[in-house]
Amino acid sequence: MSINIIKLWCVPVISVLIIISSMILDKSTNVLFMVIAALLLNISVSLDRKYTWLKHIQFIFLGAFHYSSHFNWSVLLYNMMIINLIEHKVRLRDSIPIALMFICQYSLIRLSYVPMTNYNIFVSLFDMITSLVTVLFFHVIIRSESEKRRLKEKNEYLTNYDTLTGFNNYSGYIKKVQQNIELNRAFQFVLFDISNVAAKNFEDILVSFSHTLKEYFPNHLGACRYAGDSFGIMLSATEKIDVLQIFENLGIKVTSSITHFPQEGSNFQQLIHTGEERILEMKQGNRLKRQEEQLRSDKMKMVGELAAGMAHEIRNPLTSIQGFIQLSKKSGYNIEPWYDVIMSEITRVGELTVEFLQFSKPHASHMKVEMMAKCMAKVYSLCESEATSCGHTIEMDALDRDIMLLMDRDKIIQVLINLIRNAFQAMERAGHVHFALSREGEMAVIQVRDNGKGIPMSEIDKIFDPFYTTKEEGTGLGLSLCQKIIEDHNGYISVESEVGSGTVFTVKLPTTAGCS
DSSP: OOHHHHHHHHHHHHHHHHHHHHHHTTOOSOHHHHHHHHHHHHHHHHHTTTOGGGGGTHHHHHHHHHHHHTOTTHHHHHHHHHHHHHTTOOSHHHHHHHHHHHHHHHHHHHHHHSOOOHHHHHHHHHHHHHHHHHHHHHHHHHHHHHHHHHHHHHHHHHHHBOTTTSSBOHHHHHHHHHHHHHTTOOEEEEEEEEOOOOGGGHHHHHHHHHHHHHHHOTTOSEEEEETTTEEEEEEETTOOOOHHHHHGGGTOOEEEEEEEETTTOSSHHHHHHHHHHHHHHHHHHHHHHHHHHHHHHHHHHHHHHHHHHHHHHHHHHHHHHHHHHHHHHHTTSOOGGGHHHHHHHHHHHHHHHHHHHHHHSOOOOOOEEEEHHHHHHHHHHHHHHHHHHHTOEEEEEESOTTOEEEEOHHHHHHHHHHHHHHHHHHOSSSOEEEEEEEEETTEEEEEEEEOSSOOOHHHHTTTTSTTOOOSTTOOSOHHHHHHHHHHHTTOEEEEEEETTTEEEEEEEEEBHHHHO
C-alpha cells in the first residue's frame, strides 16, 4: 500500500476522531473554526498530488486544526505530514529540518493550552525525539525498499536484456515476439549472422552493428542479440530492408534471412527455425562459393608459377643455342665444333616439354587392382643394373607380399624409379639403397632409403616445388610429378633427411581394403 493511499484514508478518519473527541471532552474553544481547519487540511491532502504547492501550506491548516481542537492526538497528523513531505527525499539531512519544523510547531501549540510544567516540557522533548526516530526509520525502510526495487529492476534487465548492446536477449526477445503474435499483426522476422568477427575487436563490432540496426530501424518492434554473434529484429510487414547497403561500411560479412508472420510461421519456434535454416543454407552456399574461388585462384597461381618456371627453364638452353649459332656465323655457319652442345640443349628443351606435359595434363585413368610386390619387383629389375654400373647396391624388402592396390601400374613404377635414381645421384661414393614394402593399417608403405649426403633443412621444404632442383642438368619437375601422381592415387609422399647420413622417401597408398 502506498503512502498516498494511507494518507487519504487515515487523515480524514483521524480528523473526525479528534473533532468528536474534542467536542465530547469539551476541549475545543471554537468548534466551527476547528471543523473549517479540518476541512481545509483534508482538501489539501486529497489534492496535493495534483497541486504540489499545497504540501507547503498544509502546516498552516494543521496548526489551526491543532490549536482549535486542543487535542494532543494531532501528533499523528504531524507525523503523517512529515512523511508526506519527505517521501521523495533521498538524503537524511534534507528530511530532519522538515521534521524539526513540524514537531516544534506541534510542541509550541501544545504548550499554549497545557500548563508549563516540567512534565509537559519533557513530553515535548520526547515528542521531538520520537519524530526524529520516525524519520530515521522511514529513511531506512525507504532505502531498503529502494534497494530491493533497484535489484529487482537490474535482475529483470539481466534476464531480458543484453548488457553490451541494450537489445533484448533470447529470453526477452521470445516475450516480445509472443506479444506481437498475440496482437495478430503481420510482421517481418529478420535474423542476422555475423561471419568474420575478429576476436580482438569482437565487442566493438557487436556494438557498432547494434548501433547500425538502431539507426536504420528506429521504429523496430523488437531487437535482440543471442548466441554471441547473432541478431534478430522484428519489423513491420511493409518495412524495406537492404542488408548489403546497410552493412557495407562496417567491414563485416553479414548473412541474413527474412521470415514473415503469419505466412511462414504461427509461433516463435517456427519463425526462428525457418530463419536459422535459411541462414545455414546461405552460409553453406557462400562457403562452397569461397572454396571454389580459392581453388580457382590456387589453380591460376600454380599455372602462373609453372608457366614462369617453364619459360625460365626453356630460355636458358635457347639462349645457349642462339649464342652458338651466332658464333657459327663467324665460321661460315660451321656448327660442327658446337654440334654436340647444341644437340644436348635441344634434347634438354624436349625433356622439359615432355615432363611439363606429364605434369600439367589430366591424370589418365588406367586404374587396376595390382599386387604391389610385383610392381616393386619390376622396379628392382629395372634399377639393379644401373645401381651396379654406378657402384651402388640396392636391396628390396617386401614384408607383406599380399598387399593389393588400385593403381595405374606404369605411373607408380615411374614414381619409384624416379625416387631410386634420385637416391643413386645423392650418393657421391659407393652407397646402399634400401627399397622396402610394409603395411600400416589400411595403407601400403613404400620406403626408399639411401646413405647419401642428405638434404639440408633449408631445402627440404622446397624439393616438391616445380622447377626447384639442385642438379646441374635437372628440370626440377621430377619430384613435383611424383607428388602429383601419388595424390592422384589418394596417397601422400613425405621425406626425412639428415645431412651426412642419408634420406628416406616414404610413399603411403591406400590398399584395396582402405579403398572399399
